[in-house]
Amino acid sequence: MKKIRKRVVFYLLDGARPDVLSELMSQGKLPHLKQLKEEGTYRTATTCFPSTTGPAYLPFLTGHFPGTMNIPGIRWFDKKEFKRSRWNRMAMRSYCGPEAPWFNTDMPADKPALFDLCGDSYNLYNMITRNIPDDHDLGKKGKSWLYTRAHFLKRHHPVDIQGHERIMQMLQSDKDFDFLFAVFPSVDWDSHYHHIRDERTVKAYQIADNSIGEMRAYLEKKGWWQDTLFLLTSDHGLTPSDAHFDLGDWMTEQGLKSVSYPVIWRRNPKSAVMISGNSFGSIHLLNHAGDHALGRSEINQHFGSERMKNLLDKKAVDFVSCRGDNLGEFIIQNQNGSAIIKSDGLKFSYNPIDADPLGMGNIEVSGQQQALEVTMESEYPDALFQISQLFRSSRAGDIVVSAANGHDLRDFWEYPEHKGSHGSLCREHMLVPLIYNQKGWASHSARTADLFPTILKWLNKVPVSSEGRALN
Numbered sequence: 516m517k518k519i520r521k522r523v524v525f526y527l528l529d530g531a532r533p534d535v536l537s538e539l540m541s542q543g544k545l546p547h548l549k550q551l552k553e554e555g556t557y558r559t560a561t562t563c564f565p566s567t568t569g570p571a572y573l574p575f576l577t578g579h580f581p582g583t584m585n586i587p588g589i590r591w592f593d594k595k596e597f598k599r600s601r602w603n604r605m606a607m608r609s610y611c612g613p614e615a616p617w618f619n620t621d622m623p624a625d626k627p628a629l630f631d632l633c634g635d636s637y638n639l640y641n642m643i644t645r646n647i648p649d650d651h652d653l654g655k656k657g658k659s660w661l662y663t664r665a666h667f668l669k670r671h672h673p674v675d676i677q678g679h680e681r682i683m684q685m686l687q688s689d690k691d692f693d694f695l696f697a698v699f700p701s702v703d704w705d706s707h708y709h710h711i712r713d714e715r716t717v718k719a720y721q722i723a724d725n726s727i728g729e730m731r732a733y734l735e736k737k738g739w740w741q742d743t744l745f746l747l748t749s750d751h752g753l754t755p756s757d758a759h760f761d762l763g764d765w766m767t768e769q770g771l772k773s774v775s776y777p778v779i780w781r782r783n784p785k786s787a788v789m790i791s792g793n794s795f796g797s798i799h800l801l802n803h804a805g806d807h808a809l810g811r812s813e814i815n816q817h818f819g820s821e822r823m824k825n826l827l828d829k830k831a832v833d834f835v836s837c838r839g840d841n842l843g844e845f846i847i848q849n850q851n852g853s854a855i856i857k858s859d860g861l862k863f864s865y866n867p868i869d870a871d872p873l874g875m876g877n878i879e880v881s882g883q884q885q886a887l888e889v890t891m892e893s894e895y896p897d898a899l900f901q902i903s904q905l906f907r908s909s910r911a912g913d914i915v916v917s918a919a920n921g922h923d924l925r926d927f928w929e930y931p932e933h934k935g936s937h938g939s940l941c942r943e944h945m946l947v948p949l950i951y952n953q954k955g956w957a958s959h960s961a962r963t964a965d966l967f968p969t970i971l972k973w974l975n976k977v978p979v980s981s982e983g984r985a986l987n
């Protein structure tokens with residue numbers, strides 16, 4: 516008997532919020548997704564911290580988090596490398612420009628992505644293209660021109676529409692596939708430049724929905740749909756923002772002259788500031804001997820309690836986090852005081868010291884999964900695990916700022932002005948929709964990292980070590 520070929524189609528609706536998606540479904544605006552919800556499963560999952568495009572693709576594509584992969588932001592800074600020589604290609608990075616292709620070589624070589632593992636794999640528009648041959652990278656041809664034009668004209672939809680056409684061309688050719696990963700970027704762009712519920716953003720959701728309808732009809736006609744796992748998720752939510760606080764400029768005003776993109780040539784900087792999303796900021800202090808990441812006491816010494824107080828008093832700052840003085844300890848601080856997270860990788864705890872910045876009371880749990888379950892309904896889903904994975908990377912910075920909703924951390928250099936933001940640990944940025952055309956799978960609270968082992972299992976591939984837990 517001929518073995519049935521199983522396939523996976525994965526739509527990444529960049530920046531989609533579960534609540535907006537639900538509203539549009541109930542208004543009848545996304546008929547194909549609604550049908551999938553009825554036939555399969557529609558739930559909410561958590562992304563990672565920072566909740567930002569690029570790093571937040573790592574959990575589902577590699578099964579690992581940004582801290583583990585040492586890519587803790589869409590911009591990052593490496594104090595060790597910078598102190599060695601600032602004109603060193605590993606000293607800092609921005610994937611929002613010509614350095615974007617370096618994402619592939621920045622990923623640890625021993626951590627394979629789904630494209631390496633799934634057989635015949637096709638990619639549309641995702642920036643992680645390691646080992647993908649050009650003729651399997653469906654969006655590559657003309658991508659930079661199309662993206663630039665969309666950005667300057669603020670008309671994004673042609674990108675998604677052309678993406679859909681490339682998917683259909685591939686399906687209608689004589690090629691077969693095991694894994695198709697397609698990014699629809701316009702929900703993110705329209706939410707940044709207009710609003711999360713702007714009519715243009717709604718249209719972007721509908722373009723993806725139409726694409727699902729046509730793709731599905733074609734696979735049904737071929738008799739393939741039955742054995743295809745269809746998945747849709749997002750890499751982060753977004754919140755509207757109208758106030759911009761430039762963390763890099765603020766550091767300079769505070770006497771700690773900063774380098775930050777695009778002003779990276781300043782002489783004798785005392786700090787570096789890297790912003791992602793733009794609600795995530797990492798501060799790297801350079802005004803100290805050595806090249807190590809600082810713990811709380813050293814931050815007190817080199818940043819100072821007065822500056823910390825000024826920073827925490829800023830409306831734009833929800834909370835800051837840093838490493839504690841002992842391994843596996845992390846401090847969360849807002850203007851009311853601080854709390855401590857402890858993790859040895861197996862146990863996780865959160866305890867207020869003189870305040871409760873995350874509003875969680877006292878928590879003590881065993882295991883990564885429990886750490887998610889107890890925080891899923893809180894204002895900061897998965898905070899305990901996410902903070903500890905982030906600080907695995909020294910590039911995460913000495914002080915990490917999570918912005919308050921309504922604010923972001925970048926001003927003058929952001930053009931066009933952003934009216935939406937993500938990157939923080941707040942619920943609205945961390946929760947993403949998760950839809951699949953299967954019923955009765957595991958019901959544990961899900962992270963997007965769980966999709967990595969789920970896909971390998973669906974395709975009957977040998978499991979690969981990951982930080983996710985299969986749903987099937």
Ligand SMILES: [Zn+2]
Pocket residue numbers: 529530567568569703750751
């Ligand atoms: Zn995104």
